[in-house]
Amino acid sequence: AMFFKILISLFILFQADTILIDKIAAVVDEEIITLTDIDKAIQFFPLSQAGSKTDEAFYIRVLEELINYKMVYLEYKDEFHLVEQDYEEVQAPVIRKLGSLDKLMKLLKKFDMDWADFKDFIKEKVVYEKVLQEKFLGEIKIDFREIENFYNKKYVPQQQRLTLIPKTLIEMTLSIEKQLKKAHIKEQFSTWLKEMKSSFKIENKLSQESK
Numbered sequence: 001a002m003f004f005k006i007l008i009s010l011f012i013l014f015q016a017d018t019i020l021i022d023k024i025a026a027v028v029d030e031e032i033i034t035l036t037d038i039d040k041a042i043q044f045f046p047l048s049q050a051g052s053k054t055d056e057a058f059y060i061r062v063l064e065e066l067i068n069y070k071m072v073y074l075e076y077k078d079e080f081h082l083v084e085q086d087y088e089e090v091q092a093p094v095i096r097k098l099g100s101l102d103k104l105m106k107l108l109k110k111f112d113m114d115w116a117d118f119k120d121f122i123k124e125k126v127v128y129e130k131v132l133q134e135k136f137l138g139e140i141k142i143d144f145r146e147i148e149n150f151y152n153k154k155y156v157p158q159q160q161r162l163t164l165i166p167k168t169l170i171e172m173t174l175s176i177e178k179q180l181k182k183a184h185i186k187e188q189f190s191t192w193l194k195e196m197k198s199s200f201k202i203e204n205k206l207s208q209e210s211k
Contacts, residue, residue: 003148023035025037025063025204025206026067026203026206027203028067028070028071028201032075033067037066041065043107044094044097044118044121045092045093045094045097045125046109047065047130059206060207061203063207065205068128070124071193071195073123073124077127082123082127083125086130087119087122087123089103089126091122096162100163136181140184141183146180
């Protein structure tokens with residue numbers, strides 16, 4: 001505990017004989033989330049800035065997502081034995097966002113990360129998505145017409161903008177169904193997360209500084 005009191009707002013990371021100063025954005029039960037973690041999430045994850053009036057508001061919103069990932073991970077990490085397919089559920093949207101695996105590898109180099117570092121970074125989101133799947137998504141039913149509409153109006157245009165060849169509707173059905181289920185249960189899941197937060201000690205330094 002004294003370690004965190006001394007650092008308060010700075011996290012010192014020793015790497016390759018250099019000292020990188022990275023500001024602490026939040027602490028969840030003494031687990032640190034840094035500004036660099038937020039930058040990585042923005043670069044890697046398919047996040048939209050829509051609805052955020054300022055860059056600062058967007059950063060705070062992404063940080064809240066990372067707090068949720070960490071909180072759910074800490075609560076459920078011992079309940080799952082993660083396999084490669086679990087990681088692929090998170091990796092695939094990252095690769096789609098960036099356009100190719102090669103572009104992802106180049107981005108990892110910019111953050112001085114290798115593939116093992118990337119898997120370690122996304123593991124909290126992997127557990128989060130697995131909990132979401134098993135606790136909530138199985139109870140939601142999606143009409144196939146809604147899946148088809150999403151495929152034609154959102155997925156295909158997105159792939160075309162990235163100059164990528166769209167997968168077939170059959171190939172994308174399960175992935176799109178999951179996305180639509182998430183949208184349907186957003187409010188329910190949000191309420192569940194708020195209730196869970198009461199059992200964690202969370203300090204959001206970024207939000208405090210913005211007030």
